[in-house]
Amino acid sequence: MMAPHIVLKGVRKSFGPKQVLNGLDLEVGKGRSLVVIGGSGTGKSVMLKCILGILKPEAGEITVAGEDVIGLKGEARDQYLSRFGMLFQGAALFDSLSVWENVAFGLTQGRGMARAEARDKAIEKLGHVGLSADVGNLHPAELSGGMQKRVGLARAIAADPEIIFFDEPTTGLDPIMADVINNLIVDCVKRLGATTISITHDMASARKIADDIAMIHKGQIIWRGEANKVNSSGNAYVDQFIHGRAEGPIQMDVLKA
Numbered sequence: 331m332m333a334p335h336i337v338l339k340g341v342r343k344s345f346g347p348k349q350v351l352n353g354l355d356l357e358v359g360k361g362r363s364l365v366v367i368g369g370s371g372t373g374k375s376v377m378l379k380c381i382l383g384i385l386k387p388e389a390g391e392i393t394v395a396g397e398d399v400i401g402l403k404g405e406a407r408d409q410y411l412s413r414f415g416m417l418f419q420g421a422a423l424f425d426s427l428s429v430w431e432n433v434a435f436g437l438t439q440g441r442g443m444a445r446a447e448a449r450d451k452a453i454e455k456l457g458h459v460g461l462s463a464d465v466g467n468l469h470p471a472e473l474s475g476g477m478q479k480r481v482g483l484a485r486a487i488a489a490d491p492e493i494i495f496f497d498e499p500t501t502g503l504d505p506i507m508a509d510v511i512n513n514l515i516v517d518c519v520k521r522l523g524a525t526t527i528s529i530t531h532d533m534a535s536a537r538k539i540a541d542d543i544a545m546i547h548k549g550q551i552i553w554r555g556e557a558n559k560v561n562s563s564g565n566a567y568v569d570q571f572i573h574g575r576a577e578g579p580i581q582m583d584v585l586k587a
Contacts, residue, residue, distance in 0.1 A: 333396065335360040335525045336381065336493070341390035342549075343376055350376045351387065352549030358542075363519055363526045365540035365557070367533070367571060369580060373549045374529040378495050381527075382414065383407060394493070412440060415491035415524070417482050417515075419498040423470040429456070430466035433484045441489065455484040458521070459514050476507035480514065487518050494519065496528035500535045512538040533572050536560075545571065547580065 334357035343351040350373045358364045366374050379385040381392055383402055392400050394410075402410050423432045433452035437443040443451070453463045459480040470478055479499070486494055499515060500508035512535050519526050519539075530536055536543055540557040545568050553565040560572060570578030 334358060335362075335395060336527070337391070337393045338377070338381070339391040341377070341380060341387045341392060343373075343380055343385060343387045350549055351380065351390075353390070354546070354550055356544060356551050356554075358525055358527060360525055361523050363516075363528070363539055363541045364544060365528045365530060365536040365542070366544050366546055367530065367536055367568075368546035369531075369571070372546045374546055375497065377546070378497065378527065378529065382411065382416075382495075408440075412489070413492045415486035415489065415494040417479075417486040417494070417496045417499055419501055423478060423481060423485075425470055427469075428466065429461075429468050429470065429473070429481050432470065432481060433466070433488050435485065436489055451488060452484070455488050456481070458487065458518060459484045460510075475502055476510065479503065479507075479511050483511070483514055483518065487522060487524075490522055491524060494522075494524045494526045496526065496530075496539075498530055498532075499528060499539075500530065500532050505534070508532065508535060509538070515539050 336358040338354055338356045341351050341354045342349070354373070354377060366377070368374055376385060380387050383399065386401060391398065399410055424435070427435070430449050430452040433455055434448035437448040437451060438445060453466050456463065456466055461477065461480055470481070473481065496515060500511055503511060516539055528539060537557055542554065543557050543560045544551050544554040547567050553563050553568045555563060560568065563569065566579050570580050
């Protein structure tokens with residue numbers, strides 16, 4: 331049995347009196363695609379930020395490829411972050427840069443790659459997400475939401491990362507474009523052999539891109555299994571979430587009139 335690539339044990343993170351991660355345990359196998367589902371405010375984004383080192387947990391362990399990664403500083407932290415690619419929720423492109431400069435940003439700024447080489451690499455990655463070379467000279471404002479998301483995906487894979495995080499990859503897209511993005515994610519991840527963690531509310535997306543699905547509730551993983559088992563999880567919280575039912579153990583804080 332191969333050792334897991336990413337391991338979180340007993341991770342706790344709070345903001346003032348609010349406990350967001352409450353002893354969270356999670357493992358992701360090398361080359362596996364894990365999708366974490368759960369409602370807003372359950373700790374999905376905080377979990378990713380703790381793995382990236384943007385936030386430091388108060389307790390627990392986080393290891394990547396067997397290495398303790400909490401509290402890395404300086405060059406060790408830079409080297410650690412260079413192993414990641416990230417597709418942000420709103421694509422998060424730089425308006426003042428051309429498309430190819432956005433895709434190549436981590437190569438030119440983070441790795442000091444020459445512009446000509448970085449441009450060639452960016453055009454290659456745009457091709458992988460179905461965009462032609464001439465799109466590289468446009469600016470983000472000239473692109474549709476779906477095209478911006480593709481550019482964000484091209485940037486996430488530009489440096490051939492070992493690990494990729496996808497933050498709500500289909501938010502704001504119509505169902506057809508969402509499916510296009512899901513297919514591109516599956517294709518790009520397979521090509522790279524990357525380990526991936528995605529967070530999403532979109533169950534169609536989760537089913538398409540996941541090998542495994544985990545559900546987070548009140549800062550803990552309450553169910554985890556293969557994606558094809560999610561419909562028969564036997565867990566009332568999972569069942570309520572995947573069917574989008576108001577009635578169930580997950581209670582929304584709604585003010586009653």
